[in-house]
Amino acid sequence: MLSAMSVKRNLYKTPIKAIRRLVDDVYVMSFVRNFDFKAGQVVAIDIIPEGNARLYSIASGENDDDVEILFDEKPNGKLTPYLSRMKVGEKIYVSEPFGNFLSRNEKAWWIAVGTGIAPFVSMARSGLGTNKTIIQGAKWDDNFYFSEELENAFLQNYVRCCSQQEDTVNFKGRLTEWLRKQPELPMDIEYYLCGSAEMVVEVRDLLIEKGVHFKNIISETYF
Amino acid sequence: MNSVLKTNLFGLTLSQLKSLVISLGLPAFTATQLADWMYKKRVTTISAMTNLSKQVRDKLENEYCISLIPSSKVQTSIDGTKKYLYPTQVNKFIEAAYIPDEDRATLCVSTQIGCKMGCLFCMTGKQGFQGNLTTAEIVNQVQSLPEFDKLTNIVYMGMGEPMDNVEAVLDSIDIMTSPWGYDWSPKRITVSTIGIIPAMMNFLEKSQAHLAVSLHSPFDDERREIMPIQSVYPITEVISEIRRWELGRQRRISFEYIMFKGVNDSARHANELVRLLNGIKCRVNLIRFHPIPDTPLEGTSMEGIVEFQNRLKSKGLTVTIRASRGEDIFAACGLLSTKELVRRQAETDF
Numbered sequence: 001m002l003s004a005m006s007v008k009r010n011l012y013k014t015p016i017k018a019i020r021r022l023v024d025d026v027y028v029m030s031f032v033r034n035f036d037f038k039a040g041q042v043v044a045i046d047i048i049p050e051g052n053a054r055l056y057s058i059a060s061g062e063n064d065d066d067v068e069i070l071f072d073e074k075p076n077g078k079l080t081p082y083l084s085r086m087k088v089g090e091k092i093y094v095s096e097p098f099g100n101f102l103s104r105n106e107k108a109w110w111i112a113v114g115t116g117i118a119p120f121v122s123m124a125r126s127g128l129g130t131n132k133t134i135i136q137g138a139k140w141d142d143n144f145y146f147s148e149e150l151e152n153a154f155l156q157n158y159v160r161c162c163s164q165q166e167d168t169v170n171f172k173g174r175l176t177e178w179l180r181k182q183p184e185l186p187m188d189i190e191y192y193l194c195g196s197a198e199m200v201v202e203v204r205d206l207l208i209e210k211g212v213h214f215k216n217i218i219s220e221t222y223f
Numbered sequence: 224m225n226s227v228l229k230t231n232l233f234g235l236t237l238s239q240l241k242s243l244v245i246s247l248g249l250p251a252f253t254a255t256q257l258a259d260w261m262y263k264k265r266v267t268t269i270s271a272m273t274n275l276s277k278q279v280r281d282k283l284e285n286e287y288c289i290s291l292i293p294s295s296k297v298q299t300s301i302d303g304t305k306k307y308l309y310p311t312q313v314n315k316f317i318e319a320a321y322i323p324d325e326d327r328a329t330l331c332v333s334t335q336i337g338c339k340m341g342c343l344f345c346m347t348g349k350q351g352f353q354g355n356l357t358t359a360e361i362v363n364q365v366q367s368l369p370e371f372d373k374l375t376n377i378v379y380m381g382m383g384e385p386m387d388n389v390e391a392v393l394d395s396i397d398i399m400t401s402p403w404g405y406d407w408s409p410k411r412i413t414v415s416t417i418g419i420i421p422a423m424m425n426f427l428e429k430s431q432a433h434l435a436v437s438l439h440s441p442f443d444d445e446r447r448e449i450m451p452i453q454s455v456y457p458i459t460e461v462i463s464e465i466r467r468w469e470l471g472r473q474r475r476i477s478f479e480y481i482m483f484k485g486v487n488d489s490a491r492h493a494n495e496l497v498r499l500l501n502g503i504k505c506r507v508n509l510i511r512f513h514p515i516p517d518t519p520l521e522g523t524s525m526e527g528i529v530e531f532q533n534r535l536k537s538k539g540l541t542v543t544i545r546a547s548r549g550e551d552i553f554a555a556c557g558l559l560s561t562k563e564l565v566r567r568q569a570e571t572d573f
Contacts, residue, residue: 009421042455053421055455100443103453113329197339198351200451204343205517214343214519219451223339223352 009044010091011053016086017066023142025073026115027084028059030066037062037097040220044095045069047082053078057118057194058097059146061125067094070118070145077188101194101220109129111203113175114138116195116222119148124153133157137175137199139164147211157182165168175199179206190216197221229288232269233261233366234359236394237403249279258403264431265366267291276320290359291367294319294344304549307368308561311360315353317382319364320554327375332364333559334392337385340417343449344439344481346515346553347382350562355388361395379414380435382559386414386422394432409433410473417452427468435508436461438478440487440497449486450522462499470504477506481556482523482531484512494532506541515545562568 012034019026019029031175037043039062044053060068073080086092102108103123110120117136123129134154138144144160151158160170161178171178180183191207200219208214226492238253249340260272267283269275277320305321305501323479336353338345365377377399379385385392397413398404409431416423417437427434438458440446447453455518479501482488496507509532512522523531528544535542547555 037315099455100447100457128462172526188543196351197341199346200341201348201351205343206347209517210518215448218454221339221451222342223384223452 002154009053009095009098011046011049011095012096013049016092018088019084021084022070024143025084026070026075026145028068029083029086030142031079031092031094032069033060033065033067033095034094037067039101039122039128040101040103041099042096042101043067043069043097045083046079046093047086049093052160053093053095057101057115059118059121060076061122061127063114063198064102068085070115070121072115074171074186076197097175099220101192101218103132103192104190105130106190107186108133109186110134110192110194111175112136113147113199114143114194114200117145117150118222119194119220120192124150129153133159135159135161135178137161137163137195141165141168141170142172144170152195175213176202176206179210182210183189184211185210186214187211187213190218193217193219193220196222216219224396229290230259231285231290231359232283232363233289233291234357234394234398236358236397237401239394239395247282249282255278255403258433261289262366262390262398262404263406265371268393273551279524290469292360292363293367297553298554300549300552302548302551304554305370305551306552306554306559307364307454309364312354315512316355317360317364318554318559318561319368319381319547320367320559321370322548323370323373329364329368329378329380330368330374331378331380332361333383334361334379334385334388336561339387340382340384340475341451342417342437343513344483344512344520345557346562347557349448349515350560351498356361356383356391356393358398360362360390362398365399367465377412377413378435379412380556381409382561384415384417384419384421386426389422391424396432401430410475413475413477415479417450418456418458418462419452420461421458423461424464424468427470431474432476433477435477436465436466437506438480438496439483441492441499445487449483453536460498462503466503469546475506476503477508479508479510481510481512482528484521484527486520488523488531490534493531493538497535497538497540500540506543508543508545510545510556511547513550513558515557 014031030074042055042057046053056069059070073084161175162168162170163174198220239249240257244253260266296308298306303323307319315336317333337350338347339352341348381415398407399407412432415435443457532542549555
């Protein structure tokens with residue numbers, strides 16, 4: 001989820017087509033698609049037409065029939081506790097897509113934590129996954145959302161870093177530890193980061209420390 | 224009753240005080256009396272509110288208090304700037320900078336503990352985000368200031384992105400500018416933003432204070448390299464929204480531009496800046512970059528800044544070079560941070 005601030009964009013009443021819980025408090029919701037978008041863009045969503053809409057990265061592909069978002073229910077949140085309880089057919093209010101966290105066809109690394117994986121899932125589903133390496137960080141093996149789909153799409157170019165689970169089948173450690181362990185990082189590619197500001201700042205600092213030019217680092221912070 | 228368990232009246236606006244007193248069965252005008260005592264007379268206890276009956280004071284003291292928090296540390300710069308450290312939530316701290324000048328005295332206040340925006344050049348962003356300040360915690364920085372009576376200006380340019388905490392910011396401005404509060408002119412107040420458009424428009428609608436936009440590059444793709452917010456709210460969109468807004472004669476808009484060597488200080492950038500701001504009545508503040516640890520950015524030389532200023536001025540823009548204040552005590556632009564004081568409950572997992 002991105003911003004928690006008032007949005008004056010027009011919101012359009014849209015029926016929910018599906019909602020499912022992935023694990024813990026993380027949900028995937030899909031709704032009727034009424035617009036074109038570019039993979040990496042966000043939409044503002046609310047349960048009332050004039051409120052404080054929140055921003056969510058689109059997780060579905062550019063050619064998919066429905067729009068899908070990924071969200072994490074926050075116990076004291078103003079929207080997500082309501083979203084998680086909504087039913088198929090009920091209406092939410094959705095803006096047109098916006099934002100320019102857009103990937104290109106060139107080789108790149110995509111780095112994400114938690115629900116920050118959403119824009120990269122959209123990019124992969126939209127055919128932008130060629131030449132990409134995707135690195136995903138999470139606490140537990142269950143928190144690698146869309147991992148099966150990403151594994152099939154990226155094969156050995158998909159790295160999972162599991163920070164808490166002792167018997168993980170993935171790299172045991174934080175995402176930053178994995179990056180730090182790499183003897184060299186490619187210098188002639190772009191790095192796309194998506195997640196909390198804390199993660200973006202720490203990973204960006206690490207990439208710069210390892211010689212990546214800051215102009216090659218494109219970030220989207222979930223704020 | 225331990226005051227820690229009581230609700231703080233300080234930081235409540237008049238309408239909030241009215242709701243509160245009515246819920247207690249007190250007449251609505253009691254709210255005006257409370258506001259007068261707290262914000263004009265600046266008392267620190269309910270018992271000092273001598274035009275309230277003892278019965279009313281006792282009733283209020285059962286559940287409420289007036290809690291101001293003095294700074295726990297102050298550092299003084301060789302240029303007279305003072306940096307105050309204020310405790311906030313448990314184990315958290317924020318900083319505010321008092322900047323005295325010949326003809327004015329400015330307080331730079333914080334609005335969040337840390338920041339979520341992750342700008343490449345700012346120390347505050349490096350500590351992550353630990354929480355929003357309440358209205359009380361924002362106004363506390365002003366009212367607890369030993370130099371309160373000397374203040375001429377307030378700038379919301381400290382830790383945090385004000386528009387990411389816009390309701391508390393608006394309430395704090397309400398307290399400072401309303402006749403029942405400090406009754407200051409809103410022209411004495413400037414709120415800075417990196418361009419969170421919806422909250423910025425909310426601010427323009429509800430407040431008459433000045434707006435300062437952190438620009439730092441006129442090119443969308445280049446701004447994205449130093450400010451992640453650009454991915455969501457491009458600067459060209461921010462400027463479009465500002466153009467659409469009738470600012471009126473009293474409200475000033477300024478654009479902040481930190482000068483980075485070889486990044487945004489070329490003639491090309493100056494020309495694009497002129498084009499981008501064409502027709503907007505505004506001021507551009509050029510700011511010397513204050514390097515932070517592990518940053519790949521360098522500051523433009525003073526000669527380069529002056530040259531850039533002259534280039535913009537020759538095209539008709541009003542441009543000032545902001546004097547760096549408090550650099551030796553890390554109080555200057557981009558340097559505020561309580562990272563060393565933040566106690567994390569657990570290491571962040573990623």
